Amino acid sequence: MAGNPRNGRPYRRLCDQQRAMQYPCWICGTDIDYSLTGPEASKHPLAFTLDHLLPVSKRPDLLLDPANARSAHRRCNSRRGNRMTVKTAGASRRW
Incomplete structure (x- = not known):
């Protein structure tokens, strides 16, 4: 196994590789605190995490594909879950 x-x-x-590019969060568009590393970053909501445009749970074959990799805050990545779409900051619902 x-x-x-x-x-x-x-x-x-x-x-x-993704961390070295120092991109802002692709979900909310704000800067990521790249200085957070090690154990302190594992729980900090503004720390860098590697997110996947197409979720690994739905496309496991793209786990290591750089074209599918995105920089995100831990909070934004967790909030998004495995959804295929992203709700951008400032978006509102029209009833």
Whole structure:
């Protein structure tokens, strides 16, 4: 049985490449605090996480595809879950 592919070297390399680009959060558009690393970043809501445009739960074949990788805040990534769409900040519902 294979382990979690997100614990492997290829996934960490993809995270490092995405982190090095220092992009803002693709979901809310605000800056990510890239200075947060290690244990403090694992719970901080404004820390960097690697998000996937097409969720891994629906497209596991794209886990390591750089074209599917996006920078996001931990909070935004968690809030989005595995939905295929993104609700942008400031968007309102029209009834």
